[in-house]
Amino acid sequence: MEPREPAAVSHSPSTWQQPHPAPASAERGALTEAVAERIRDRGPGRLLVGIDGFTAAGKTSFGHELAAHIAESGRQVLRATLDDFKNPWKDRESGEGYYRNAYDYASAKRLLLDPARPPEAESCALCSIDPLPRMDVIVDNTDFARPRLIQG
DSSP states (O other): OOOOOOOOEEEOOOTTOOOOOOOOOHHHHHHHHHHHHHHHHTOSSOOEEEEEOOTTSSHHHHHHHHHHHHHHTTOOEEEEEGGGGBOOGGGSSSHHHHHHHSBOHHHIIIIIIHHHSSTTOOOOOSSSSOOOOSOEEEEEETTTTOHHHHOO
């Protein structure tokens, strides 16, 4: 692959923004670069990459690191988190409410995930308002692999 100018990583303007991680260890950096290389090897089309894991496992940090590695190759990246698609606090105050009602999955699917899938799509929402240029989309969440999100 020919060297290219680094591209931008577009982040949601949400108030839920997590801080960017400190520089990764050499081992983690190598792992993240290997994953980024596999994504780049898929070709120039837009990819939807989901990151799943337990609370505080490092999904957001990994997503930021992965987006940066991909952007270094010249590919533009949109960086989303389902934290930008949460239900109102009143619906998630209890433990049960937090688990069952924390996320507005219908809006995340309708505004972010479904529009990001077709290669001809030109817009999606990172937090209900952002346009989608032809960029890769990296999404993290505690339970991203739930069938109701990943099934097309």
